[in-house]
Amino acid sequence: MNLSKHLLAVALFAFSFSALAANPAVYEKSAKLPLVKAVKLVSQKLDDAGYAVVNELAISENLKRMAKKWGENYNRNQLEGITSLVFCSGWYVNQVSNLDPTLLGLCPLHVTLTHKAGVTTVLFNRPTAIASGSPAEKVLHEVEGEVTQAIEAALNAK
DSSP, X not given: OOHHHHHHHHHHHHHHHHHHSOOTTEEEEEESOOHHHHHHHHHHXXXXXXXXXXXXXOHHHHXXXXXXXXXXXXXXXXXXXXXXXXEEOHHXXXXXXXXXXXXXXXXXXXXXXXXXXXXXXXXXXXXXXXXXXXXXXXXXXXXXXXXXXHHHHHHHHO
């Protein structure tokens, strides 16, 4: 094997390995919990932290309607459930609007819960990944901390 092919093989291996690594812009926490119970716990802990959960979306139920149309492209990761919670806090919206109105696109926030093989995973896009360098960065760092603490508390409560 010549050197360029060898380097290409190494680069492809490294790329495929890094693609499997966790995304630093997404907070991820898993627990052995049924999806319905995890949704209820996360919703309650967000509420306890001062965030109003304004909607619960049963995404997997909506996707099931497309299974026949999508055929082999339907649910290739075999997820058994996907639910999103949409939530917001008036305090944080006011603070962000005062500091950097362009970041109001972060309201409402959401978490997505997936379920597979007895494990529910909560995914939360970190607002600080977008707010870097913004005057609202400090506020959004606080929000991110509160939300991740709520998720931790919910999944550790079992």
